[in-house]
Amino acid sequence: MSLKPLKHSLAQISGRLPLRVIFVVPFVLQIFGTVGVVGYLSYRNGRQAVNDLASQLRQELTARIQQQLYGYTEPTHFINQMNADALTRGEIDAIAGEGEILFWHWQKAILFVSNSGTYCGSEEDGSVIGVNASDPHNLRFILSNATTDYRVVEYNLGDRGDRTDIVSRSDRQYDARKRPWYTAAVTAGGPAWSEIYLNFESPLPTITATIPVYDATGDVLLGVCGTDFFLPQEFVMFLQDLEIGRSGQAFIIERSGHLVASSRAELPFVKMGEELERLHASNSKNTLARETTRYLQDHFGNFDRIQNPEQLEFTLNGRREFVQVQPFQDEYGLDWLIVVVIPEADFMGQIRANTRTTILLCVAALVVATGLGILTARWVTQPILRLNQSAKALAKGQWQQTPNIQRQDELGELAKSFNSMAVQLQESFSTLEQRVAERTAELAESNQQLEIAKEKADAANRAKSAFIANMSHELRTPLNAILGFSQILTRSQLLAPEQQENVNIINRSGEYLLTLINNVLNLSKIEAGKTTLNPIDFDLYSLLDEVEQMLYIKAEEKGLQLHFDCADDVPRCIRGDRIKLNQVLINLINNGIKFTREGDIAVHISHQSLVTSHQLSVTNQQPITIHFEIEDTGVGIAPEEIGKIFEAFGQSQSGVTAKEGTGLGLPISRQFVQLMGGDITVKSELNRGTTFEFDIRVTLAESPIISTHSSHRRAIAIASPQPSNYRLLVVDDKPINRQLLLKLLAPFGLSLKEARNGKEAITVWEEWQPHLIWMDLRMPIMDGYEAARIIQTAAVRKNTKIIAITASVLEEEKAVVLAAGFTDFIRKPFRENDIFQALAKHLQIEFVYEEPHRSEESLSPNQISPEALAVLPKTWLRKFQTAIVEGRVKEMEYLIREIPSQNKKLAPILLDLIARYEFEYLLELIQRINNIN
Numbered sequence: 001m002s003l004k005p006l007k008h009s010l011a012q013i014s015g016r017l018p019l020r021v022i023f024v025v026p027f028v029l030q031i032f033g034t035v036g037v038v039g040y041l042s043y044r045n046g047r048q049a050v051n052d053l054a055s056q057l058r059q060e061l062t063a064r065i066q067q068q069l070y071g072y073t074e075p076t077h078f079i080n081q082m083n084a085d086a087l088t089r090g091e092i093d094a095i096a097g098e099g100e101i102l103f104w105h106w107q108k109a110i111l112f113v114s115n116s117g118t119y120c121g122s123e124e125d126g127s128v129i130g131v132n133a134s135d136p137h138n139l140r141f142i143l144s145n146a147t148t149d150y151r152v153v154e155y156n157l158g159d160r161g162d163r164t165d166i167v168s169r170s171d172r173q174y175d176a177r178k179r180p181w182y183t184a185a186v187t188a189g190g191p192a193w194s195e196i197y198l199n200f201e202s203p204l205p206t207i208t209a210t211i212p213v214y215d216a217t218g219d220v221l222l223g224v225c226g227t228d229f230f231l232p233q234e235f236v237m238f239l240q241d242l243e244i245g246r247s248g249q250a251f252i253i254e255r256s257g258h259l260v261a262s263s264r265a266e267l268p269f270v271k272m273g274e275e276l277e278r279l280h281a282s283n284s285k286n287t288l289a290r291e292t293t294r295y296l297q298d299h300f301g302n303f304d305r306i307q308n309p310e311q312l313e314f315t316l317n318g319r320r321e322f323v324q325v326q327p328f329q330d331e332y333g334l335d336w337l338i339v340v341v342i343p344e345a346d347f348m349g350q351i352r353a354n355t356r357t358t359i360l361l362c363v364a365a366l367v368v369a370t371g372l373g374i375l376t377a378r379w380v381t382q383p384i385l386r387l388n389q390s391a392k393a394l395a396k397g398q399w400q401q402t403p404n405i406q407r408q409d410e411l412g413e414l415a416k417s418f419n420s421m422a423v424q425l426q427e428s429f430s431t432l433e434q435r436v437a438e439r440t441a442e443l444a445e446s447n448q449q450l451e452i453a454k455e456k457a458d459a460a461n462r463a464k465s466a467f468i469a470n471m472s473h474e475l476r477t478p479l480n481a482i483l484g485f486s487q488i489l490t491r492s493q494l495l496a497p498e499q500q501e502n503v504n505i506i507n508r509s510g511e512y513l514l515t516l517i518n519n520v521l522n523l524s525k526i527e528a529g530k531t532t533l534n535p536i537d538f539d540l541y542s543l544l545d546e547v548e549q550m551l552y553i554k555a556e557e558k559g560l561q562l563h564f565d566c567a568d569d570v571p572r573c574i575r576g577d578r579i580k581l582n583q584v585l586i587n588l589i590n591n592g593i594k595f596t597r598e599g600d601i602a603v604h605i606s607h608q609s610l611v612t613s614h615q616l617s618v619t620n621q622q623p624i625t626i627h628f629e630i631e632d633t634g635v636g637i638a639p640e641e642i643g644k645i646f647e648a649f650g651q652s653q654s655g656v657t658a659k660e661g662t663g664l665g666l667p668i669s670r671q672f673v674q675l676m677g678g679d680i681t682v683k684s685e686l687n688r689g690t691t692f693e694f695d696i697r698v699t700l701a702e703s704p705i706i707s708t709h710s711s712h713r714r715a716i717a718i719a720s721p722q723p724s725n726y727r728l729l730v731v732d733d734k735p736i737n738r739q740l741l742l743k744l745l746a747p748f749g750l751s752l753k754e755a756r757n758g759k760e761a762i763t764v765w766e767e768w769q770p771h772l773i774w775m776d777l778r779m780p781i782m783d784g785y786e787a788a789r790i791i792q793t794a795a796v797r798k799n800t801k802i803i804a805i806t807a808s809v810l811e812e813e814k815a816v817v818l819a820a821g822f823t824d825f826i827r828k829p830f831r832e833n834d835i836f837q838a839l840a841k842h843l844q845i846e847f848v849y850e851e852p853h854r855s856e857e858s859l860s861p862n863q864i865s866p867e868a869l870a871v872l873p874k875t876w877l878r879k880f881q882t883a884i885v886e887g888r889v890k891e892m893e894y895l896i897r898e899i900p901s902q903n904k905k906l907a908p909i910l911l912d913l914i915a916r917y918e919f920e921y922l923l924e925l926i927q928r929i930n931n932i933n
Helices: 003-015 019-089 100-109 180-188 233-241 287-300 345-395 410-491 497-527 540-557 578-594 613-618 653-658 665-675 735-748 758-768 784-794 812-819 832-843 874-885 889-897 906-915 919-932
Strands: 117-122 128-132 140-144 151-157 163-173 205-214 221-230 249-254 259-262 269-272 275-278 310-316 319-329 335-343 536-539 561-566 573-576 600-609 624-632 680-685 689-700 715-718 727-731 751-755 772-776 801-806 824-827 847-849
Touching: 019 117, 019 205, 019 221, 019 233, 019 249, 019 319, 019 335, 019 345, 100 128, 100 140, 100 151, 128 151, 180 205, 180 221, 205 259, 233 259, 249 287, 287 310, 287 319, 287 335, 335 345, 536 540, 540 561, 540 578, 540 600, 540 874, 578 600, 578 624, 578 665, 578 689, 665 680, 665 689, 715 735, 715 832, 727 735, 727 758, 735 751, 735 832, 751 758, 758 772, 758 784, 772 784, 772 832, 784 801, 801 812, 801 832, 812 824, 824 832, 832 847, 874 889, 874 919, 889 906, 906 919
Parallel strands: 561 600, 727 751, 727 772, 772 801, 801 824
Antiparallel strands: 117 128, 117 221, 128 140, 140 151, 151 163, 205 221, 249 259, 249 335, 269 275, 310 319, 319 335, 536 573, 573 689, 600 624, 624 689, 680 689, 715 847
């Protein structure tokens, strides 16, 4: 919103409010806003300080936990290395059962290290020797070898480390080589850690540090030494003693998510029946630990993805929680996660208290400001109210009622100015009536000029309509003869190939000239407001397929991709102006292909109904908006040129450079879209592409199924046993137009006569009583309208059919013609098929048409079967179809010359069909081939 409209809106609002409110409210809002901003900034800065403090605290706590873990885990590998050295030297021998004194001395010396035992296994026979340190004050010697039948036997140790009595003996044999701790070291080929398991004697998470032992050469494996390690109660107490805010927590988990240790008094296992199982942190009874674990799972998807320290935040029960997760890894493969979580509420208490204080101060300041504002407003507004009363008195003509304000400030000066103004008003009021009278006379003269201008505008519109009618008649009438006689000549089998080519050139030139004339006349009709909609029921999907097939090859030849994307909910059968929609799509897509060097052109179709789908099924009259979007990757349009491209004969710089088009396509397309209830918008960026978008308003078709098939075969005779003595009268002031119809109809044995104007037509009709009259509308002496009126009035019971033939392009003229008594309406230039269809419709004449279903062996110069044409390559057929649709005869002839040698017999037949402009017949054949495939 710009500044000027904003000022205008504020002025309108303030103009409705009392001055007291205007004086008080801004003052109060200023105080309130200032205090509020200060309070907000204080709260925000405090919260930022909390975030920084929480980040530092999380980092410090994580570092302390990590340091403590290193202190517990590293000595176990030192113990293993001492045992490995002793095993290499022979001081420990599991097979002989020697070395308990050495184990005893070492275990006594390292009581500070938390372990539940240290031992070594032999590679030769799986023997085991070691010390059980579950009770540091009562060490036990462990032995499993041939002397114990490979069963684990525990001995008490004396004061000097020598074994005494047996404490326990296992029931099953024990082979160290098959144990996980042994295989883990052998697999790693060096120091390693086993998986975490629950200790046999105390259900605590235990992990074994292992090391393989080789002989002096390093090639022969002597055995494996291991030390059981579990996080002791001292470490758990260390976690519990950490000051993690008021309610923060710290815990350690594996990459699998199983709990290793926690700052809360929670056992890392659960009892499932008679068995104990490791506790997964996401199933913890501790809410904060459980929800934090689940958040990390959702955030990372997998704990293995956490490879670096991460600081995160999440919301639990409406409160923010600060999280630090730190990988804990050592060189031997230990891989855990240290998690520290601190609730924001632990830090925000004081900040919230400060916020409440700020609010109270704001309320107090507001009350004080309001009181001061009211007093100030009263002091200012009292003189203004008296001025207001005096102004109202002046409005009623009471000139002597002026305010008496004894003040020396601005209000006092205002009162003096008001009194002076009242005197001046009284003096000037006497001259006001005279000036009003003079102005009234001037306005009357202006109204008269407006009426004259309106009449001139109406005359200009009438002149424009007359121009369209005259131009249509003068241009399309000779074209009717050119195109009509060229069609008749193409029937001839006597013309030499060179003459046939000359006829084709005449026909093509006429078709091209007709296209240009139609564009100019369309624009003229639009400017004159004479363009109307011709809604029909049609198949939208079929229309889109036709457009795609027409332009696909053209895009492919330039190396471009043409995509049509129609949403599933776009209705298939609709009622609208099919011809205008078809022309708009072809214009816009063709522009995209023309100005795109590489990439693609995408056409998206969607729809937006103003009612529900249930309502659409109830009635077909509800409006539907269908949205079209044509997007290309072409050269684009400069912003300053976008308005120019919708002007008649206007082109962008890229269009001028390409030297293509007349500059009429986009203006006509926009007018057609506006006529269909929408508008065209364009978004473009130079060298990036252009997107045209438009909407049209349609309704659902009355029938859910619309046939798109039509026959375009050439009529060659009247079918027997019909009578051939139909009488037809041709009425036209142009001899060439009469000759055209007479030569077209003469081969069918019909009785034909002609007349030069409406008066002659009435005379011939009275004497001859024709069954059907072809009547031109614009003729001297008596035009077609008057002649048709007279004939139809006199021939109520004789049922003479009168078909109007006109060169007009005005849509509304068709309704006028039919209302004037004509049976039907045909525009010039017409096609011969239009004439025969009208005869079949109004006289029920059945014609014999060329047979398109003969086999390849019996092909004649003017007939061909779809089976015979189907042997050609599909790519060739698609290119040939596009060339036919676009009327590019030269390209058709070039493609026919490219037919493979084994199918060359088709070439002369196709060339003959092209020479006779049997384009619709060829398109029907190709469509039937597509249906077969």
